[in-house]
Amino acid sequence: MFPLTFVGAARHDPPHRAVPCAGVLLRAGIAGFASPAEDYAGRSLDLNERYIKHQAASFIFQVTGDSMEEYRIGEGDYLVVDRSITPRPGHIVVALVEGELTVKAWVRRGQYDLLCSGGERYPPIPMNDVETQIWGVVRSGHVEFPV
Template identity: 80%
Template sequence: MSRIQLIGQAPSSPPRLDIPCPEVLARAGIAGFASPAEDYAGRSFDLNERFIKHQAATFIFQVAGDSMEEYRIYEGDFLVVDRSITPRPGHIVVALVEGELTVKKWITRGQWELLCSGGDRYPPIPMNDVETQIWGVVRSGHVEFCV
């Protein structure tokens, strides 16, 4: 089972954090020598612009557990969760299941609404049978700068 812990809410006016992001060009063919100045061409991007679309509704959680590894969500990962997104089946969501926060994929099978782990090690949680509330939608995981 993967449990998550709330780390905090995204600040209402986070400081701009420019990260160097060199432009990597893939060439289809070689047509002479590259310009030496191309090594210095680059751009930067702000992590807040990349991951936080709705600041007042965005929260950061940390994952504990291994049930979502098949979806590449690992113990210790940080998740950016947006409460302003309307959750729907197919989303990876943070859900409150009988008072405990967890991260699962919301799947519909016939008339059943299920919260599913990434593999067969953990059984699906039928939302029809237990007290469940979808808390927010995971916008991004692995916020260890692998964009």
């Protein structure tokens, strides 16, 4: 399986913590541009407002394992999971599979609903053949880089 670690629920009254936000789009491989500090003077972004759309139904999980790397979800990443979104095929979901939380892509192939990992290393889980419940929809994923 692909276990998740529950980190916590989104706060109902998160404090406003504005982070300076550059109004510049970044492109890799280009050098010699003006200082980004000039462009974000006076601009800010509250990450709670950006990533937590339904506070009472949002939860944070940390990922363990490598089965979703093809979906750009890797070991140690944090996922914002929203239980207020009606899940449907095509979503990345957190599901209870035989009592264990896992993150997978919900794929419909003909009449079959499958929970799929990225790539061929891990077989799909047929939702009709095992005890499965969709717990929530992954709204976003966040990577913390070592510094």
